[in-house]
Amino acid sequence: MITTPILALEGVSRRYAQGVTALQEVTLQIAPGVSVALRGPSGCGKSTLLHMLCGLDRPSAGRALFNGTQPASAGAWARIRAARIGFVFQAFHLLPMLNAMENVQIPMLGIERNARSRRRRAETLLERVGLAARACHRPGQLSGGECQRVAIARSLANKPDVILADEPTGNLDSQTSAAILGLLADIHKSDGVTLVMATHDATISSFAQRTIHMLDGRLLVLPSAEAVISCTC
């Protein structure tokens, strides 16, 4: 029996106005609960693919599915991202005028109505990423690794089923990188979230169950490029 993939692309292409093709007919299925490393050189289309998976960007051709169905609109995708997908960026993208506690609560606004519950959950999450003591610090007062921990706590705000991480260690030194990847792998293991990490860094593969390679907007699958990558491990 095949479980419904939580994330899926069917023949997805993304072309830009200038004739650049960032993705070419990518077909991909990711089963719930797996961890996947998406590897490839800079510019090969990893970020574009992650954006397709969560509806932040729309395919020029093909379809993107979440849990087996194609969300009907940008609003439907927004609701899915709010409730079920967490995103972690290379540049952290924390809001500079908010402290760690407040940054973690950003995704909860409009989801969790009770302000005290938001606070309590943010406290728990900061503790989880080992930053309880830094709750009142703003991004400017935190190191890169600490910022990324806050961002990971933020991605967990609404108890997502999926975490998408775009070069989560790209701005960090190797020691901090290992700690961050360890944290993500740990969250994957204990919470059972589906984890997709894009990177050009080879060390990441050891933190994921499966690795997908990308080049020039295509997935590299041997022996046949037609094959569907079903990461149903």
Next chain:
Amino acid sequence: MHLLTLSLRNLARRRTRSLLTAAGVAVAIGGLIGLIGTVRGLERGWIAKLARRDSDVLVVRKGTVEILSATLDERIAPEIARIAGVAEVSGELLDLIDLDNGEMIILAGWPASSRFWNTLRIKSGRLPTAASGQEVIIGQSTAAALAKKPGMPIMLGGSEFRISGIFAQRDVLADWGVIMPLAAMQVLLEKQGRVTVFNLRLEQSGQSFVSRVIENLRDKFPTLTFTETSEVGDNNSVLRVLRSTAWVVSLIALAIAVVVIINTLMMSVVERTPEIGVLRAVGWRSSTIFALVATEGMILTAIGTVLGIGLGLATLHWVLTMSPLRGMLEAGLSVRIIGEVFAAALLLGSAGSLIPAWHALKLDPIQALRSE
């Protein structure tokens, strides 16, 4: 943390810009309040009150734009008095003159027999005697400003007069007037036999009675304008011009305030493109992002409007107490008008914020999130 916290933090982040924007709104609203307040003050204080006293109808020459520049022949008075329903006709000569110290005051001339004399509250000295021909009574503020006491001389229009007494608070002339017998003022201004207005008192004060008498008067004296004193402010041409000017200038001021808000928010939205991208990535709905930006606009507008009302009231206070116009107007701004200005500004500011809020939704923030 709430959405409001986020809006406030965003504004606090660019404190100088936010304050300058609020200041821009404040100047616009302050100007608006100052203007409206001055015009209303003139309306209530000066021209309206010229006639309020205890007269029912004010008579001026037809076609008069500025009440002080027109004069009437004194001898019409007895003819008007003959009309049924008219109890009393009292001529009055009015003018604005400069004192030696540059102060502008209202000079009024009343016939010796006028009942207006009895309405003055004398603080010191006594009323001028008509016989002397060179006596005046002055308001207490004028007296204070010039350091005058009864018995001292005062220069008016190049002639020397003697101050017979000082009066307090008599409506329009408030404390800032100088009053003298009509005959002496006519000589001083070389307006012998002329008056500025007739003040009529009618036998009854019922609305239908007053309308009937006025109807009759208009028939008999086609060259004169008869205005119920309660409507003087509404019908005065100078006030009408001032009022529409105030309106136009106020609208321009409001428009500028709105443009200032739009400009600031627009800049702030564009420079925050990556942050708006993050909000999208964490699943914020368009309506929430829209609300965030619009709230920032409303906060800016509210701060600017509150500051502006303060500024406007301060300006008005200056106009009422220290400017050359002082004594001619009376504080005319009600809490209600201020409330209306506040509401209108907030409404316009919010409407203006919709444009940058809309723009925030049109941005393509995905590029800004892309990692390299």
